[in-house]
């Protein structure tokens with residue numbers, strides 16, 4: 085019988101290899117159905133540490149399952165979080181290479197640039213606005229390593245919440261004076277509107293979502309650092325794209341962000 089440590093190493097290697105080889109794989113709970121939510125975060129931590137050992141660098145945090153609709157779909161009542169690594173950040177002018185991904189989808193989000201370390205377990209949306217230098221329009225490209233994007237909560241947390249790439253718009257604005265809970269937006273593919281939403285879909289207010297993740301990190305003695313980027317969660321459902329497609333997310337007050345897939 086394998087020790088827990090051996091199983092963890094095996095799972096982390098399995099997920100990293102799937103990502104490296106751009107190959108979808110069976111979800112880990114098929115082989116290990118008794119893994120818990122807590123163990124999933126431990127696996128995620130080990131996966132990120134492995135990426136760091138291989139030269140990766142954390143540059144922030146992302147939230148997932150922030151909309152009630154997605155939570156209900158997964159049968160959960162809480163959001164989830166993962167980490168953003170430097171190689172996930174793709175400049176707006178650089179095409180996304182489809183062949184470097186498995187079955188990517190794009191979703192619109194609001195990014196926060198944190199200007200002051202913040203840690204705690206009773207952090208509020210107001211605290212987040214106080215330490216946020218800028219907000220910006222963002223598109224997250226999610227690319228679950230699992231077959232057909234099908235997984236349980238445990239699977240997706242261990243897989244760093246399907247993180248793959250993200251793109252930030254070039255208009256960064258102070259959140260002061262903005263009503264971040266009521267930003268309307270649409271996501272278009274090849275000039276056709278694909279989804280429409282408002283930022284209230286993100287736990288009622290994206291700043292409250294960022295407060296949620298800080299409080300969650302606070303439970304394990306972590307927090308956000310000055311310079312961190314936070315992707316606060318998808319405002320609408322994610323859409324698939326193919327080589328040749330151009331995706332744009334247009335936000336009221338925040339401007340737009342786009343990418344082309346090659």
Ligand code: 0L1
Pocket residue numbers: 146147148149150224226228240245246317318
């Ligand atoms: O960023 C996200 O909302 C993704 C969370 C994981 C669920 C998914 O891959 O759809």
Ligand code: MG
Pocket residue numbers: 146147148191193224226315317318
């Ligand atoms: Mg997302």
